[in-house]
Amino acid sequence: xxxxxxxxxxxxxxxxxxxxxxxxxxxxxxxxxxxxxxxxxxxxxxxxxxxxxxxxxxxxxxxxxxxxxxxxxxxxxxxxxxxxxxxxxxxxxxxxxxxxxxxxxxxxxxxxxxxxxxxxxxxxxxxxxxxxxxxxxxxxxxxxxxxxxxxxxxxxxxxxxxxxxxxxxxxxxxxxxxxxxxxxxxxxxxxxxxxxxxxxxxxxxxxxxxxxxxxxxxxxxxxxxxxxxxxxxxxxxxxxxxxxxxxxxxxxxxxxxxxxxxxxxxxxxxxxxxxxxxxxxxxxxxxxxxxxxxxxxxxxxxxxxxxxxxxxxxxxxxxxxxxxxxxxxxxxxxxxxxxxxxxxxxxxxxxxxxxxxxxxxxxxxxxxxxxxxxxxxxxxxxxxxxxxxxxxxxxxxxxxxxxxxxxxxxxxxxxxxxxxxxxxx
Amino acid sequence: xxxxxxxxxxxxxxxxxxxxxxxxxxxxxxxxxxxxxxxxxxxxxxxxxxxxxxxxxxxxxxxxxxxxxxxxxxxxxxxxxxxxxxxxxxxxxxxxxxxxxxxxxxxxxxxxxxxx
Numbered sequence: 199x200x201x202x203x204x205x206x207x208x209x210x211x212x213x214x215x216x217x218x219x220x221x222x223x224x225x226x227x228x229x230x231x232x233x234x235x236x237x238x239x240x241x242x243x244x245x246x247x248x249x250x251x252x253x254x255x256x257x258x259x260x261x262x263x264x265x266x267x268x269x270x271x272x273x274x275x276x277x278x279x280x281x282x283x284x285x286x287x288x289x290x291x292x293x294x295x296x297x298x299x300x301x302x303x304x305x306x307x308x309x310x311x312x313x314x315x316x317x318x319x320x321x322x323x324x325x326x327x328x329x330x331x332x333x334x335x336x337x338x339x340x341x342x343x344x345x346x347x348x349x350x351x352x353x354x355x356x357x358x359x360x361x362x363x364x365x366x367x368x369x370x371x372x373x374x375x376x377x378x379x380x381x382x383x384x385x386x387x388x389x390x391x392x393x394x395x396x397x398x399x400x401x402x403x404x405x406x407x408x409x410x411x412x413x414x415x416x417x418x419x420x421x422x423x424x425x426x427x428x429x430x431x432x433x434x435x436x437x438x439x440x441x442x443x444x445x446x447x448x449x450x451x452x453x454x455x456x457x458x459x460x461x462x463x464x465x466x467x468x469x470x471x472x473x474x475x476x477x478x479x480x481x482x483x484x485x486x487x488x489x490x491x492x493x494x495x496x497x498x499x500x501x502x503x504x505x506x507x508x509x510x511x512x513x514x515x516x517x518x519x520x521x522x523x524x525x526x527x528x529x530x531x532x533x534x535x536x537x538x539x540x541x542x543x544x545x546x547x548x549x550x551x552x553x554x555x556x557x558x559x560x561x562x563x564x565x566x567x568x569x570x571x572x573x574x575x576x577x578x579x580x581x582x583x584x585x586x587x588x589x590x591x592x593x594x595x596x597x598x599x600x601x602x603x604x605x606x607x608x609x610x611x612x613x614x615x616x617x618x619x620x621x622x623x
Numbered sequence: 624x625x626x627x628x629x630x631x632x633x634x635x636x637x638x639x640x641x642x643x644x645x646x647x648x649x650x651x652x653x654x655x656x657x658x659x660x661x662x663x664x665x666x667x668x669x670x671x672x673x674x675x676x677x678x679x680x681x682x683x684x685x686x687x688x689x690x691x692x693x694x695x696x697x698x699x700x701x702x703x704x705x706x707x708x709x710x711x712x713x714x715x716x717x718x719x720x721x722x723x724x725x726x727x728x729x730x731x732x733x734x735x736x737x738x739x
Contacts, residue, residue: 203696203698204663205663205667206660206663206664206667207656207659207660207663207696208648208649209644209645209646209647209648209649209652209656209660210645210660210661210663210664210729212641212644212645212729213644214730214731215664215728215729215730215731216727216728216729216731216732216733218664218667218668218671218728219671219673220667220668220670220671220672220673221664221667223671223673224667
């Protein structure tokens, strides 16, 4: 519908001109179409009334879109709210929502106490800028029962210094890893608990520093074939229960320990310069020492060869290595034709002979003339069967000195030395 | 759209005499503007539904013919065409009668004049 045109062009309402009734009809015809801006009027145009130019300006506070009326904005149309203005969703009391621009020109959507922004199922809120839960309210973020919060692949959550994440419910971690970064810390406070179920696993590639109590209440602690469980210098490992070494393994010692075993236990001696089988007149026996009151072994002066004795070690370390045996002895007289000799032996029973562990070693006095100048220690090196197997018995086979009326000897000390790298039975 | 048509000399004289009066409102008005305005005044009568016109009302009248090139307003051109179509006459005859009748009415004469 075009605009209402003039009945006559400008200038043609001239004095004395004949006014045709049709012209007066035309003037009257449009009167119902005119808005009564005094008393008010109601209109239902069959086409749009298009207003451009400077448009409408409404003053006063009584303007309204009537109940069920609708205002549609077409392509590129706008309702612009200027500084100081607002569109109000007028809730009950003061529970309003204002879409406004402040006097300073800041646009905002203000949701008052009691008002709410609803996003229905299928709807969305896309935020490309910042979303801040403000202090002052203080603001709060709540996800109700059965809702889901998803952080998509590549997204980030940052908890700034001084913030606290308080988790009073369950946290389920699937394929994502919780990484504690350099200088970060995961702290379990008093009364807290870390639980791993029966098929759970923990992999720690770095250093685990434990200052409290590590309790294995049930289950198994396993160190796999490529790993090492080490207690550092100064530490204490206390095993109050049963400690089991499986797989035929023995507790190892590192570094290898040195050991010393002393003995003057007589396992065997000959009698009467090896002339009889005893029990009278042994060729070696215990007595009180001549320089101190502690026990020593002494031999019968022998005029001929044949007297022998075996001094046995009874508490050697199973699996250890014997490296030497030392014998400290001196003569009862300055003169002896033949010095004693020593040989380290092992045997299992009285049926089999000795297995020799060293060469025959002459007493350290070296020459018979030295026999009376005080005790000397003879060290015998082990050259065979170094590993101690307590299926055997070990000892020093002493061939007594002889050929002299007073060619006896005192054995003050016998000790075996060696090393051990494990504790065995 | 311009249309060439004929009016009579009496109508021409009325148009020229009307120019000063029209210029009191439209200082730039000339005789062509007067013809255009008179066309509307004439069509206000000829298009009225209060009267019944026939093709006979558009029979050419005798008179001293004056050629006029008229550019009617869009709505007036459409009204003239509608009358021409309805009565089976030419638009030029409708506009001729409209100008001449309009000038007659503007001159204070309740007469229907033309076409020429």
